[in-house]
Amino acid sequence: MWYRRAVSTSIALPTGLADELAAIVGPDGIVTAAASLAVYECDGYTLERAIPRVVVLPRTTGEVARVLAAAHRAGVPFVPRGAGTGLSGGCLAAPAPLVVCTSRMRSIRAVDVANRRVVAEAGVVNAEVSRVVRAAGLQYAPDPSSQNACTIGGNVAENSGGPHTLKYGVTTNHVLAVELVLPDGEVVTLGDGIDDGLGYDLTGVVCGAEGTMGVVTAATLRLVPLPEAVTTMLAVFATVAEATATVSAIIAAGIIPAALEMMDRTIVAAVEAAFHFGFPTDAGAVLIIEIDGDTAGLDGTATRIETICSTHGASRVRRAADEAERAALWKSRKRAFGAVGRLAPSYCTQDGVVPRTRLPEILARIEAASARHRLRIGNVFHAGDGNIHPIVLYDERDPDESARALAAGREILVACLELGGSVTGEHGIGVEKMTELGLAFGPEDLALMRRVRAVFDPDGRANPGKIFPTPGVCVEQRAPRRQAAL
Amino acid sequence: MWYRRAVSTSIALPTGLADELAAIVGPDGIVTAAASLAVYECDGYTLERAIPRVVVLPRTTGEVARVLAAAHRAGVPFVPRGAGTGLSGGCLAAPAPLVVCTSRMRSIRAVDVANRRVVAEAGVVNAEVSRVVRAAGLQYAPDPSSQNACTIGGNVAENSGGPHTLKYGVTTNHVLAVELVLPDGEVVTLGDGIDDGLGYDLTGVVCGAEGTMGVVTAATLRLVPLPEAVTTMLAVFATVAEATATVSAIIAAGIIPAALEMMDRTIVAAVEAAFHFGFPTDAGAVLIIEIDGDTAGLDGTATRIETICSTHGASRVRRAADEAERAALWKSRKRAFGAVGRLAPSYCTQDGVVPRTRLPEILARIEAASARHRLRIGNVFHAGDGNIHPIVLYDERDPDESARALAAGREILVACLELGGSVTGEHGIGVEKMTELGLAFGPEDLALMRRVRAVFDPDGRANPGKIFPTPGVCVEQRAPRRQAAL
Numbered sequence: 023m024w025y026r027r028a029v030s031t032s033i034a035l036p037t038g039l040a041d042e043l044a045a046i047v048g049p050d051g052i053v054t055a056a057a058s059l060a061v062y063e064c065d066g067y068t069l070e071r072a073i074p075r076v077v078v079l080p081r082t083t084g085e086v087a088r089v090l091a092a093a094h095r096a097g098v099p100f101v102p103r104g105a106g107t108g109l110s111g112g113c114l115a116a117p118a119p120l121v122v123c124t125s126r127m128r129s130i131r132a133v134d135v136a137n138r139r140v141v142a143e144a145g146v147v148n149a150e151v152s153r154v155v156r157a158a159g160l161q162y163a164p165d166p167s168s169q170n171a172c173t174i175g176g177n178v179a180e181n182s183g184g185p186h187t188l189k190y191g192v193t194t195n196h197v198l199a200v201e202l203v204l205p206d207g208e209v210v211t212l213g214d215g216i217d218d219g220l221g222y223d224l225t226g227v228v229c230g231a232e233g234t235m236g237v238v239t240a241a242t243l244r245l246v247p248l249p250e251a252v253t254t255m256l257a258v259f260a261t262v263a264e265a266t267a268t269v270s271a272i273i274a275a276g277i278i279p280a281a282l283e284m285m286d287r288t289i290v291a292a293v294e295a296a297f298h299f300g301f302p303t304d305a306g307a308v309l310i311i312e313i314d315g316d317t318a319g320l321d322g323t324a325t326r327i328e329t330i331c332s333t334h335g336a337s338r339v340r341r342a343a344d345e346a347e348r349a350a351l352w353k354s355r356k357r358a359f360g361a362v363g364r365l366a367p368s369y370c371t372q373d374g375v376v377p378r379t380r381l382p383e384i385l386a387r388i389e390a391a392s393a394r395h396r397l398r399i400g401n402v403f404h405a406g407d408g409n410i411h412p413i414v415l416y417d418e419r420d421p422d423e424s425a426r427a428l429a430a431g432r433e434i435l436v437a438c439l440e441l442g443g444s445v446t447g448e449h450g451i452g453v454e455k456m457t458e459l460g461l462a463f464g465p466e467d468l469a470l471m472r473r474v475r476a477v478f479d480p481d482g483r484a485n486p487g488k489i490f491p492t493p494g495v496c497v498e499q500r501a502p503r504r505q506a507a508l
Numbered sequence: 509m510w511y512r513r514a515v516s517t518s519i520a521l522p523t524g525l526a527d528e529l530a531a532i533v534g535p536d537g538i539v540t541a542a543a544s545l546a547v548y549e550c551d552g553y554t555l556e557r558a559i560p561r562v563v564v565l566p567r568t569t570g571e572v573a574r575v576l577a578a579a580h581r582a583g584v585p586f587v588p589r590g591a592g593t594g595l596s597g598g599c600l601a602a603p604a605p606l607v608v609c610t611s612r613m614r615s616i617r618a619v620d621v622a623n624r625r626v627v628a629e630a631g632v633v634n635a636e637v638s639r640v641v642r643a644a645g646l647q648y649a650p651d652p653s654s655q656n657a658c659t660i661g662g663n664v665a666e667n668s669g670g671p672h673t674l675k676y677g678v679t680t681n682h683v684l685a686v687e688l689v690l691p692d693g694e695v696v697t698l699g700d701g702i703d704d705g706l707g708y709d710l711t712g713v714v715c716g717a718e719g720t721m722g723v724v725t726a727a728t729l730r731l732v733p734l735p736e737a738v739t740t741m742l743a744v745f746a747t748v749a750e751a752t753a754t755v756s757a758i759i760a761a762g763i764i765p766a767a768l769e770m771m772d773r774t775i776v777a778a779v780e781a782a783f784h785f786g787f788p789t790d791a792g793a794v795l796i797i798e799i800d801g802d803t804a805g806l807d808g809t810a811t812r813i814e815t816i817c818s819t820h821g822a823s824r825v826r827r828a829a830d831e832a833e834r835a836a837l838w839k840s841r842k843r844a845f846g847a848v849g850r851l852a853p854s855y856c857t858q859d860g861v862v863p864r865t866r867l868p869e870i871l872a873r874i875e876a877a878s879a880r881h882r883l884r885i886g887n888v889f890h891a892g893d894g895n896i897h898p899i900v901l902y903d904e905r906d907p908d909e910s911a912r913a914l915a916a917g918r919e920i921l922v923a924c925l926e927l928g929g930s931v932t933g934e935h936g937i938g939v940e941k942m943t944e945l946g947l948a949f950g951p952e953d954l955a956l957m958r959r960v961r962a963v964f965d966p967d968g969r970a971n972p973g974k975i976f977p978t979p980g981v982c983v984e985q986r987a988p989r990r991q992a993a994l
Contacts, residue, residue, distance in 0.1 A: 223716060230709060318805035467696060
């Protein structure tokens with residue numbers, strides 16, 4: 023019923039390619055039956071769907087290489103896919119008909135505790151990495167909300183963030199090397215697996231490239247020590263404005279919390295209905311504030327934060343009493359998106375960024391968009407980063423309401439850019455933000471990016487139809503570039 | 509007298525180009541007199557020298573753009589140059605005859621305290637950035653030893669590190685956007701100036717590209733809060749082995765010091781002779797250990813470190829009593845390279861990396877190389893990072909000794925690679941490490957890097973003859989790539 027980009031179509035496969043692929047990955051490593059292929063029709067971005075013609079599930083880098091070499095010979099484009107938890111349609115199987123799914127590549131090849139790094143294959147689940155090294159006092163810091171399902175390959179492709187991005191940085195800050203199968207089936211290693219890089223930083227380019235440069239089959243990940251102690255606090259406010267002013271004040275006080283998350287009234291109500299954590303449903307907004315570090319300093323920092331919260335109008339600030347309460351609090355936050363399903367038949371999560379100080383302004387703009395388009399919009403986001411996630415609630419069976427939802431989302435992103443921000447913080451561009459990318463960058467900037475992509479993927483067969491408005495190979499024309507306004 | 513790459517030659521300038529450049533930058537912005545040009549014959553890597561044909565000192569991005577456009581029309585290659593403090597010959601004016609020196613671009617265009625960022629032009633001195641924002645409780649974290657002279661443009665080009673890299677990361681971790689003048693004179697902005705990047709991470713590629721992609725004219729830099737408190741300690745050991753075991757033990761205890769530096773007997777003696785700090789000259793090695801953070805936690809952490817030091821054989825551990833003593837300690841460390849000038853007529857500083865746990869092994873290899881080649885080698889390095897800086901002492905008037913110095917340096921780098929490390933930690937490749945780059949990467953990896961460079965610099969006119977063994981444009985042939993061994 024959705025009026026825009028309803029269902030896309032994959033291009034046809036040449037005769038014989040499916041058999042050739044089956045010979046490489048074995049009969050249990052290929053999906054060709056229509057019912058089974060439907061599982062792969064979209065990721066967490068459901069506004070556009072496309073059923074692939076064939077899905078392969080290789081077990082080794084060698085198999086990935088042979089699959090891509092076969093696709094290369096046949097001239098067939100492909101889509102890398104991890105766990106399918108992406109939120110911008112990055113693994114939509116259109117126009118490419120062949121999905122290369124790395125979810126069966128689940129080995130942790132090496133754990134190097136002394137040098138704090140681990141080599142994980144693409145299909146290793148994010149949370150598994152931290153589980154494996156916890157006994158050694160280490161963790162893998164990036165923690166997307168989907169961390170119990172999403173995989174390292176997808177995290178690298180999307181350069182995923184998470185609540186703890188504020189203190190620890192996003193995926194790219196924790197990837198020391200990647201093993202990449204190029205679109206012609208050749209295997210390269212980028213990065214040397216140690217912190218100080220040598221040569222051009224190609225690892226950084228592949229992080230966040232959303233599969234447009236080939237298939238990442240393994241990554242060397244940096245580990246960080248588990249903090250000695252963690253304190254998690256919940257602060258309750260009457261208004262979103264008070265909560266955002268508190269965020270600015272905490273940061274201005276020189277405190278870098280491990281996480282600083284906000285949920286507004288709409289989200290709190292949904293989360294409370296789903297998880298019964300005990301959130302006050304009459305609150306205008308709540309902040310989840312986590313600090314970590316040495317035991318000795320933590321109590322003092324927590325007290326300072328409590329004072330800042332109270333000064334800025336918090337009606338209540340409470341510290342999680344124990345690990346169970348802390349876990350419950352985070353579960354509520356991390357499953358907020360799921361809980362929202364109770365509020366409306368459909369919802370669309372936007373992902374934008376503004377400089378932290380512009381949070382009050384963007385929230386006012388979101389409220390204005392909500393009123394103008396007669397739509398409920400909930401807000402749950404990484405406040406410390408300025409990374410907003412307005413959730414636009416609508417009913418996709420109503421074309422007019424759907425159109426208004428789309429318009430509201432677009433207005434919010436334009437507002438992010440006007441306030442000096444960006445149109446995606448952590449969900450990627452995929453198919454969702456292709457148009458918006460053109461708002462942030464001029465044609466000359468995009469041409470430069472396309473030419474970099476063409477270095478890895480000269481034929482434009484690696485996840486075409488993503489990121490850039492028009493798929494395909496390198497645009498060679500050199501349009502005049504915009505004068506930089508830094 | 510040095511037998512290798514003694515003096516290089518710049519190619520000749522076409523007639524009229526110098527006049528055209530003078531018209532752009534004005535008579536006070538161009539250097540053409542032989543005596544003045546000699547100042548630009550090398551950077552901190554003095555083994556190779558080349559006098560440029562012309563040096564321009566533009567004041568604005570517009571002037572840089574017009575200079576590069578003129579060079580483009582004339583088909584002339586150019587060398588970007590900052591303060592000339594580089595250590596690998598990255599701004600050697602050969603074969604390119606035209607030096608574009610950004611040292612007069614000294615504006616700090618914007619200070620955004622609330623969002624913790626600053627826009628600095630390429631010629632702003634590193635330490636100046638921190639000075640400007642200190643009153644606001646902020647700092648720019650990367651702190652190369654040359655920070656009172658080196659400039660942001662050069663820091664970006666070399667992706668510079670420093671003692672505080674251990675905790676805070678290198679330059680690329682603190683650059684949110686760059687303004688880059690491409691080799692044809694067009695100006696682009698890479699990155700959007702906020703932490704969560706959008707599109708491919710081209711900022712990361714330009715950081716550390718050593719000027720081979722154009723001239724960086726400004727950068728948006730991330731600021732971090734000044735720590736509430738800092739404690740700096742000096743630990744004295746009888747042997748280097750005890751000191752490196754202590755380094756491993758501190759890290760293994762889950763402590764991340766702000767800095768963790770080692771100096772061996774040779775360096776301590778030189779530093780003491782120069783600065784009279786009061787170092788025990790009979791010590792086999794000293795560690796400078798700095799921790800920072802909240803006041804409350806710091807004393808406990810310092811005590812834990814003191815215990816670890818004592819357990820591992822430290823004869824003495826002392827905390828800097830006040831800011832003056834702390835400053836003196838860092839001054840000694842940061843000027844160690846200069847102090848070494850007292851020990852021998854010539855010295856060559858190597859820059860390599862090993863995984864932290866392999867420090868004892870690499871130090872044993874350095875000692876063996878020292879004995880085998882009958883050369884004194886001092887060690888001063890970022891121990892926490894595994895980033896070694898053996899300083900090979902020799903007399904360049906003695907060709908045999910010079911040859912042995914070169915051989916020893918090369919052996920040490922090969923040993924770094926054998927131990928799973930890298931051939932440069934923070935000094936870059938420049939002309940010094942071009943051969944060694946080929947030890948770390950296969951021809952296929954280098955071809956990929958060359959093709960990325962060609963996206964920015966299709967004619968190969970941006971700092972040719974650096975990084976890659978053979979200068980020039982993109983190598984289009986696709987040699988078989990090595991199977992990755994991650």
